[in-house]
Amino acid sequence: MGADHYFSSQPSTPMKRRPLSVVLAGEERSLQTAGGIFSPDGVDKGTTILLNEAPLPAAEGNLLDIGCGWGPIALSLALHSPAATVYAVDVNERSIELTRENAAALGLGNVHASTPEDVDPDVRFDTIWSNPPIRVGKEELHSILLMWLPRLAHNGSAYLVVQKNLGSDSLQRWIAAELGERFPEAGFTVVRHSTNKAFRILHVTRTKP
Secondary structure, eight states, X not given: OOHHHHTSSSOSSOOOOEEEEEEETXXXXXXXXXXXXXXXTSOOHHHHHHHHHSOOOOSSSEEEEESOTTSHHHHHHHHHOTTSEEEEEOSOHHXXXXXXXXXXXXXXXXXXXXXXXXXXXXXXXXXXXXXXXXXXXXXXXXXXXXXXXXXXXXXXXXXEEEEGGGTHHHHHHHHHHHHHHXXXXXXXXXXXXXXXXXXXXXXXXXXXX
């Protein structure tokens, strides 16, 4: 999948919405999708594993989906935790638009989709779920994770699904080393939550205020 599909802020292909029927939070949902975004034809394998295996998100507070696409993770967070505020971020403006439309179609007024820069930097997150964009390259991926993981609230948890052959184990070591060095007072822990076929789910927790 080339960069124009979901790394660009504005895909070059025309936006053509089409219906999408998927199961989220245990029920079939009628949504919309379009080309020029990540996994436009449904819920990809990694995201499916994350949605099936991550513990339920915090019932209240602020929740985050990094790289929202058309919204499967953000919508699931909002369906599970209607009393929480869900932030869905993406650099792709088409993804943001679709996530907003899909949230509205499901009556989810607690979803706020935007670019990363439009999220208040003082907001802290009780739960982060993400299928991070590994293919943007190591430097950009590291920059993305260092933008969001330090913003976990006290006792907050992040669950990241990563393919083993795309470096899940080395990424786990890097996150642990980088957060430990940069934020020693926060007490970050990084462990492997689970392994399913070709994917691992990494669990990052902030143990101190």
